[in-house]
Amino acid sequence: xxxxxxxxxxxxxxxxxxxxxxxxxxxxxxxxxxxxxxxxxxxxxxxxxxxxxxxxxxxxxxxxxxxxxxxxxxxxxxxxxxxxxxxxxxxxxxxxxxxxxxxxxxxxxxxxxxxxxxxxxxxxxxxxxxxxxxxxxxxxxxxxxxxxxxxxxxxxxxxxxxxxxxxxxxxxxxxxxxxxxxxxxxxxxxxxxxxxxxxxxxxxxxxxxxxxxxxxxxxxxxxxxxxxxxxxxxxxxxxxxxxxxxxxxxxxxxxxxxxxxxxxxxxxxxxxxxxxxxxxxxxxxxxxxxxxxxxxxxxxxxxxxxxxxxxxxxxxxxxxxxxxxxxxxxxxxxxxxxxxxxxxx
Amino acid sequence: xxxxxxxxxxxxxxxxxxxxxxxxxxxxxxxxxxxxxxxxxxxxxxxxxxxxxxxxxxxxxxxxxxxxxxxxxxxxxxxxxxxxxxxxxxxxxxxxxxxxxxxxxxxxxxxxxxxxxxxxxxxxxxxxxxxxxxxxxxxxxxxxxxxxxxxxxxxxxxxxxxxxxxxxxxxxxxxxxxxxxxxxxxxxxxxxxxxxxxxxxxxxxxxxxxxxxxxxxxxxxxxxxxxxxxxxxxxxxxxxxxxxxxxxxxxxxxxxxxxxxxxxxxxxxxxxxxxxxxxxxxxxxxxxxxxxxxxxxxxxxxxxxxxxxxxxxxxxxxxxxxxxxxxxxxxxxxxxxxxxxxxxx
Numbered sequence: 001x002x003x004x005x006x007x008x009x010x011x012x013x014x015x016x017x018x019x020x021x022x023x024x025x026x027x028x029x030x031x032x033x034x035x036x037x038x039x040x041x042x043x044x045x046x047x048x049x050x051x052x053x054x055x056x057x058x059x060x061x062x063x064x065x066x067x068x069x070x071x072x073x074x075x076x077x078x079x080x081x082x083x084x085x086x087x088x089x090x091x092x093x094x095x096x097x098x099x100x101x102x103x104x105x106x107x108x109x110x111x112x113x114x115x116x117x118x119x120x121x122x123x124x125x126x127x128x129x130x131x132x133x134x135x136x137x138x139x140x141x142x143x144x145x146x147x148x149x150x151x152x153x154x155x156x157x158x159x160x161x162x163x164x165x166x167x168x169x170x171x172x173x174x175x176x177x178x179x180x181x182x183x184x185x186x187x188x189x190x191x192x193x194x195x196x197x198x199x200x201x202x203x204x205x206x207x208x209x210x211x212x213x214x215x216x217x218x219x220x221x222x223x224x225x226x227x228x229x230x231x232x233x234x235x236x237x238x239x240x241x242x243x244x245x246x247x248x249x250x251x252x253x254x255x256x257x258x259x260x261x262x263x264x265x266x267x268x269x270x271x272x273x274x275x276x277x278x279x280x281x282x283x284x285x286x287x288x289x290x291x292x293x294x295x296x297x298x299x300x301x302x303x304x305x306x307x308x309x310x311x312x313x314x315x316x317x318x319x320x321x322x323x324x325x326x327x328x329x330x331x332x333x334x335x336x337x338x339x340x341x342x343x344x345x
Numbered sequence: 346x347x348x349x350x351x352x353x354x355x356x357x358x359x360x361x362x363x364x365x366x367x368x369x370x371x372x373x374x375x376x377x378x379x380x381x382x383x384x385x386x387x388x389x390x391x392x393x394x395x396x397x398x399x400x401x402x403x404x405x406x407x408x409x410x411x412x413x414x415x416x417x418x419x420x421x422x423x424x425x426x427x428x429x430x431x432x433x434x435x436x437x438x439x440x441x442x443x444x445x446x447x448x449x450x451x452x453x454x455x456x457x458x459x460x461x462x463x464x465x466x467x468x469x470x471x472x473x474x475x476x477x478x479x480x481x482x483x484x485x486x487x488x489x490x491x492x493x494x495x496x497x498x499x500x501x502x503x504x505x506x507x508x509x510x511x512x513x514x515x516x517x518x519x520x521x522x523x524x525x526x527x528x529x530x531x532x533x534x535x536x537x538x539x540x541x542x543x544x545x546x547x548x549x550x551x552x553x554x555x556x557x558x559x560x561x562x563x564x565x566x567x568x569x570x571x572x573x574x575x576x577x578x579x580x581x582x583x584x585x586x587x588x589x590x591x592x593x594x595x596x597x598x599x600x601x602x603x604x605x606x607x608x609x610x611x612x613x614x615x616x617x618x619x620x621x622x623x624x625x626x627x628x629x630x631x632x633x634x635x636x637x638x639x640x641x642x643x644x645x646x647x648x649x650x651x652x653x654x655x656x657x658x659x660x661x662x663x664x665x666x667x668x669x670x671x672x673x674x675x676x677x678x679x680x681x682x683x684x685x686x687x688x689x690x
Binding site for chain 2: 132142179186188211214227230232234236240241242246250256261267268274
């Protein structure tokens with residue numbers, strides 16, 4: 001298969017992207033890569049750093065979407081950016097998936113406008129793994145700040161297919177993030193979403209899930225709007241860092257503690273690493289008709305390799321086709337429920 | 346001063362409440378307590394457990410609001426509950442503050458209907474201390490699931506007075522919880538709230554705050570709606586527990602690690618305790634015209650004593666009067682801004 005990789009997106013582009021590309025190609029014999037970006041820059045850097053371009057081609061793209069560019073730039077002022085060119089190549093069938101560590105908003109806008117959503121899907125969403133007791137897929141984790149009950153239902157279906165296919169979870173338990181477990185809890189949108197999800201035949205809905213239950217395996221797929229998802233994701237990130245910093249403070253506070261730290265150093269590093277979501281690869285934009293993956297902005301070569309692996313698994317398992325089918329069968333009854341509700345009102 | 350205490354509310358009532366009451370009275374010579382609850386039960390228990398009732402009176406209340414009762418019960422079916430009787434006594438001026446570890450929803454509904462909001466305040470909110478690098482007051486942390494921009498502005502004013510008066514923070518930095526720091530970020534409600542807060546002369550507004558910045562002292566008062574606040578509060582609670590559990594797993598995994606754990610045991614216990622918000626006393630219902638405090642449902646005697654201390658400080662510093670004054674001067678210009686905005690549209 002051929003995967004398209006944005007060579008210019010992310011804090012450490014292009015060097016770490018190119019190194020990651022080389023690692024991926026060497027590790028996955030079935031993968032070819034098409035790199036989008038400034039051809040001369042890429043060639044010069046690969047020569048200087050002795051990075052092999054075996055099984056890679058370069059699609060020249062003179063511009064770069066920066067983190068400061070508005071989301072629309074990829075289809076407006078920066079059509080010829082590495083991101084714009086890559087998305088167009090994906091839409092045209094010149095590759096099987098697109099991976100970028102660049103501007104998230106621009107990538108979502110570009111993917112929606114250039115690659116389009118799956119038929120029937122109202123809004124694509126960013127799905128991110130929270131590294132907890134079991135991996136939890138949070139969807140939406142940042143894209144749709146306001147949502148409708150139907151969006152939330154669709155997020156549940158999309159996330160469910162992803163966890164089933166990519167993480168081998170049978171009948172993934174889908175939870176709705178809420179401020180209480182009772183079904184009447186939350187905003188009117190959440191109350192209505194709860195009804196839709198409880199009646200949807202293609203998801204294993206386990207009801208409302210509270211924040212305190214997230215780490216302890218309450219669900220495999222955590223459905224929420226992009227605002228709450230973003231706040232939760234960043235709170236988890238900040239709090240993990242904060243606690244690790246506090247621990248470090250304890251371990252460095254005196255000689256006895258320093259000795260204790262030495263004794264368990266490797267285990268603590270493993271704990272710290274277990275909170276590193278980049279181990280799980282990129283975050284898929286679920287609901288886009290072809291696979292688009294967002295790697296973390298600060299991705300190093302290994303994180304890029306992991307994102308390529310995730311995209312490869314997605315393609316080889318035919319996840320897009322399964323999503324198509326599941327959305328079609330999942331939404332029919334939801335539409336019926338909505339009609340019934342309207343009749344009652 | 347006389348503080349009214351719900352003797353029947355909370356998981357450990359009435360025993361731990363009564364013990365906490367006795368601790369508070371013995372520690373704070375200026376405090377008298379009025380306990381609301383089943384008089385015979387209280388008297389019998391105090392005799393059996395040898396709990397002194399010095400400087401305490403009992404206001405008999407035959408009913409108890411349970412955690413399962415609907416929020417309206419305190420003013421409907423259970424008017425004569427320890428909570429209902431306590432709130433009515435506060436409204437009638439028979440005490441200076443009311444403290445309960447009972448049903449949060451019922452307490453807020455009862456406080457709003459029986460004690461009423463400060464003049465000009467649209468909605469009261471629960472304010473909770475997050476125990477981070479510096480204590481952060483999150484308001485609303487659970488009451489108002491949907492909010493208007495003006496509610497959020499008022500939460501900022503209320504929280505600001507609280508941190509200034511109770512925690513001695515000069516010009517508390519007020520942040521708006523959002524999914525990005527730029528002023529255009531978030532829902533339309535948040536964009537509008539940002540404008541109101543930036544133009545409010547009685548708060549020190551520092552702009553939008555992301556989840557990852559909460560632990561690291563980005564602000565002293567974190568303004569949010571009650572839905573997001575509840576999710577954040579519970580996520581922080583769950584994640585802290587989860588990380589502490591993981592640490593315990595590391596420390597118990599082999600003999601070497603067990604030895605290391607022994608060496609730093611007291612420091613780890615201190616770390617665990619630093620995440621215990623009950624050290625900070627009860628959560629005030631800010632915006633209610635008289636002081637109402639919610640102690641955690643699982644409060645033990647010490648947590649009750651801390652909640653009594655917090656209520657005592659609130660009363661002795663005259664926080665209610667300062668809130669009255671600050672709301673009046675804070676809202677006048679906000680109203681002008683709104684009028685200007687309307688003219689433009």
